[in-house]
Amino acid sequence: MIRAMIVINNQGKPRLSKFYNYTPVEQQQQLIRSIYSVLCLQPENVSNFIEGGSIWVRQKTYFSDSRLVYKLFATLYFVFVFDSSENELAMFDLIQVYVETLEKCFSNVCELDIVLNYSKIHTILDEMILGGQVVETNSEKVMQAVEEISKLEKVTAATKLISKSTSVLWG
């Protein structure tokens, strides 16, 4: 399963983090910091995989049975942490899908879009990954769902309950 999805900027500031096993906030921060400190030392032109064993928190490796895959887009690192039941390159592709979806959503997506649309990028992630498993890999479908949610929000501003007919659009 996917254990976590993290977006960190190149200054080490987290922009999005979601852990699929409950992790206390303090530990999340330590992990993010530790991951960042490994990421920012990665030389160019090396593989996008990092052994989970190199992520240290309190003298312990936290992800020793896992691997990390990361991709740097402009100022942002997109990181997935996953265990051995996932295919490495498929996870790598998933980053691409996520970013392509963001791209469709914001056209020319930049860090600021992600910062200021915090709630939206969460929604997109939830449409792609559920409980650590890939739920949708098709960025069109993800976009559809997200747009529906936006519409719904607008509609419900006026009406009280959602009618069955709106959700038909989801298919």
Next chain:
Amino acid sequence: MALSGMRGLSVFISEIRNCQNKEQERLRVDKELGNIRNRFKNEKGLAPYEKKKYVWKMLYIFMLGYDVDFGHMEAVSLISAPKYPEKQVGYLVTSCLLNENHDFLRLAINTVRNDIIGRNETFQCLALTLVGNIGGREFAESLAPDVQKLLISSSCRPLVKKKAALCLLRLFRKNPDVVNVDGWSNRMAQLLDERNLGVLTSSMSLFVSLVSNNHEAYWSCLPKCVKVLERLARNQDVPQEYTYYGIPSPWLQVKTMRALQYFPTIEDPNTRRALFEVLQRVLMGTDVVKNVNKNNASHAVLFEALALVMHLDAEKEMMSQCVALLGKFIAVREPNIRYLGLENMTRMLMVTDVQEIIKRHQAQIITSLKDPDISIRRRALDLLYAMCDVSNAKDIVEELLQYLGTAEFTMREELALKAAILAEKFAPDLSWYMDVILQLIDKAGDFVSDDIWFRVVQFVTNNEDLQPYAALKAREYLDKPAIHETMMKVSAYLLGEYSHLLARRPGCSPKEIFGIIHEKLPTVSTPTVSILLSSYAKILMHSQPPDPELQNQIWAIFNKYETSIDAEIQQRAVEYFALSKKGAALIDILAEMPKFPERESSLIKRAGDTEADTAELSAIKSRAQQQASNALVVTDQQPANHPPQVTQLAMVKIPSINEENNHVDQEVTQTNGSMGEGEPQNGDILGDLLSPLAIEGPPGVSGTETLSEDGALALAPVGEQENAVKPIVDIAEIFHALCIKDSGVLYEDPYVQIGIKAEWRGHQGRLVLFLGNKTTSSLDSVQAVFLSPSHLKLELSSVPEVIPPRAQVQCPLEVVNLCPSRDVAVLDFSYKFGTNLVDNKLRLPAVLNKFFQPITLSAEEFFPQWRSLAAPPLKLQEVVRGVRPMSLGEMANLLNSLKLIVSPGLDPNANNLVASTTFYSESTRSMLCLVRIETDPADRTQLRMTVASGDPTLTFELKEFIKEQLISIPSASRPAVHQQPQPTTQPISLSDPGALLAGLL
């Protein structure tokens, strides 16, 4: 645009972004949290929109790393909101903030269930997402049947269905005993017939989870999986949107192949043939293309296909095809493919007999050992280790030895272990094995665990042919000017046992052998001294006819050590002395060691234990050791009630510096867990003979890295305040750390390292300063003077004026605490290097809390004392402001680390801490101290502190002391990441990310 239309949230995020530093950010966050808390308190006036906005802010604050310990109820309550936007945020935030056992979740179960079984698909999706993300037991108990129903319902739409599948998967994974999947094979078969690829991907994930749990029940689904693969491989009926860069859903292909790997084999010939056709198509049809994304996707499928082929144990022909492909991969430019290529080759070696074909790629694999990417180097090492056999052992071990010189510290121990194992397993002749191990110890002694040299001794003992050669080699290494302590141990042992076999060679008479060993005695640590004494006894026994001069020399040494403080050394000295007086009878008692019973090598056993991922495990170990043994400080082998009294200036040898590079050997890895409990291992046999044998931790020494500075600081004027020689450690930080720890490095610069080790008993302390000269020339005019405050009596034994090259001098220091005071003693340490006078004033970590003895009090003991110390000056109270905000737990840890032991539950108010300790000084004797801290949960920066003791000065000093600790940032309460990296003794080498990391933090 509600999703992005929360102005308040955007404004807040912008403000956070504009904060110049962490402190400002914290203030802004605290302000916002206070605001949210207030708003939630008067919930009545809160519109749902506002509530939503605040909950989003909470999530953002949570992501920034601040604990949000309130408002959970509000988040959960939003789940029940009738309107979509509120409900959505309620679900989303709840899944981020709460863990599966949180009480509030119980409150939401009914709403969640109603949403799941309700008719509103949007709500169904939200509820399924929450349950899938959290997956708690209570959810499983009350919701799993509903989710299952939803999944097989024919009226359920794809969007809901795929979420239901994953939701069920999560519930099943976390609570397999609660979720009933009996009879699900038929349903699963139906689900695998699904045409919608989105639903099929989720169903396949669910299937993988069910099959991995019990494949027997799902044989009937196997052909369906093959059908799915066929459909995708032929690109039949795959909608455009499910092709990713032209490849039909790579995720589904990968998942399906993964599922097939959970079946032990495929027996049905038709299914097998169909599957192999698909696999063949994947293996043959994957080309390297320009588009990176397409390449990745197609290789994802390809690597999974390779794994499946290996699993199915295909025909030899297909296997060699796979190896050929992998051989191509490990040479490509794309590092990801190289990495996976090496990994899959290793995997392939484990399942099938393809060693010979893989050997053809040996040269390329060895090149990968020099890859700039550490992940790839690790894989290459694993692969070389796996592919090694008699035919290529010499080459591979040679490469590993060479690599050892430049490898990262984190990899060295593993490298050393693997080289040792390969040398033992595949040695073409024994002398080669001997050569390899001695080279290993010579090059990377710090990383050679005890098992490795124990094993050498066993080997030599059991192989008579090897004995003269081993003795000769050991003799040769002793000629080197600086040798590693481990080398000293092996050499002394081997020469003690077998040097008589060399007797006729020049320079190998007993007297000469004794001389060359004894020369090193002043430089070795205590356990090694024991081994040397045994060697002397053996040499004495072997020198026939007896040489009276040698005898007298050795007797004199035994005599000297009869009064050794170390019990082991003392016992050996006394016994050997008595035995050696027995003359000829000595030969019976000290005869050669008998052969060891043949056993499995403990090394190989250990490697087996760690096979899962040796790199990680050894890394864990080395970090743990680094933490446990603080650089310079010699680990204490004695029971705690037997403090070492260093009565003479013992010189402790400093490990050899690796000449090939400027990296410096890391500190010694300590007895590498080989002496674990359980069945006896080979190591134990020797361990008994040579005990106590834990290798001590001599200092890591920085090598020539700073030599370039020499010129620059040549003529620093004497007495100039600002030293040209800068410490290479953060002295203030170290001091803070040492206030809590009892041993560690106190100071280090390019030439000198000062370690400290302390033992405290009541109002007295016994410290040892370890002055280490890191350079190859001696340090002159060494002076250590204490500027001691009036409350401490300090007695430092004489410090030698000269520290010889690469030597370490121990200076014992006695401390007596006369009366309570927060003042700190200062050590004025100066030395001359060349023409440079270096002068440093270092604070001595003999601070107030060192004279505490922890004590825990019950309520019956505490309160009478508390009441009896009723008023000032015995009991003082103060409101402290500007406290570094920390959680109550952190504060309790801080107090505990200062030996102010917190008694939880004594104070009925959970926001308060009560702590107690006993203080010792000559004037006060033992004195009970009581502390109470009342914190304000709304404002962590202030608190009220009450301190009581039977002595007014003590009360005042203690109050001030605690205040200082709370206001400053003592290192103990910092996040662990700060402390985690290597000890400061280690120079930062650019090739070691761990070390660089340490530097950064």
